[in-house]
Amino acid sequence: MVTAVVFDVGETLLDDSREWGAWADWIGVPRHTFSTVLGAVTAAGRDNAETFQYFRPGFDVAHERQLREEAGLGERIEEEDLYPDVRSSLEALRELGMWVGVAGNQTARTGDLLRALALPADKVATSGEWGVAKPAKEFFDRVVDMSQKPASEIVYVGDHRDNDVVPAKAAGLRTVLIRRGPWGHLWADDPLVQRDADWVISSLNELPSLLAS
Known part of the structure; x- marks a missing residue:
């Protein structure tokens, strides 16, 4: 489940x-x-x-x-930087009754910028805020603590074999690799991804039906 x-x-x-x-x-x-x-x-x-x-x-x-x-040229995150399937997929997951979180290897400022977008997520956190980064197991321990769910009931979704799929699986989470960005495309068929990813998807909009079933 x-x-x-x-x-x-x-x-x-x-x-x-x-x-x-x-x-x-x-x-x-x-x-x-x-x-x-x-x-x-x-x-x-x-x-x-x-x-x-x-x-x-x-x-x-x-x-x-x-x-x-x-210099006034720092990090910016605006609506146009989101992939088109982000809001629809997160909203659909919440409609299914799932707890939705965001946690990645990003700066504390990125956390603030993401929260300013008011994504349909229950919590947003970054490695810069936590003081621990992927692929450390402690990062995924924080993911579990943040969600207040058993590790076996959490799906972690990412594009990176070594930072997302392999360490999340080792920490007891279920895993999804999304085939986009350089890492997602490069490693979609990698043997380690095939071993540790529960699903490989091409769009976040695939998730609600996959997880509902």
């Missing part, structure tokens, strides 16, 4: 194209060049933050993020 569904953020609820483009502009690299190197890092199964090191060795993402904020 599923009683709660918790969603990752980047490339699950949010199209990250604008944010990656903003980073490329910030470091003065053509967007196509930046995205190509990001793709190579992704294909190698490495942390996407390593992308910056190819252009600026020693790049401090947290420090540069603060500089962006001070």
Whole structure:
């Protein structure tokens, strides 16, 4: 039985194209060049933050993020950044009586920006607010605590094999990989995803009927 569904953020609820483009502009690299190197890092199964090191060795993402904020070029999340199926799917899940949450590897500011969108979710939290990030088991322990449901009744939905599907399954949750964004497409047929994902979907609108049945 599923009683709660918790969603990752980047490339699950949010199209990250604008944010990656903003980073490329910030470091003065053509967007196509930046995205190509990001793709190579992704294909190698490495942390996407390593992308910056190819252009600026020693790049401090947290420090540069603060500089962006001070320059008035910081994080922005607006309605247009949501994938089109987000509101409809979350609303449908709540209509089924499920507890709906959002929790991903994001900054505390991202948490505030997401809450300002008034998504149809019971709670929104980020790793920056919790002080622990995926793939650590402690992150998924916080997901369980947040939902106040047994781990076995929670479905965690994300686009990333190593940060979402594999660690969530190891923590006792059920898992969904969504096939979108670079990671979702790259790893949809990966053996570890096939082992640990309860479902692989192409749209969040598939979830309500899947979980209702």
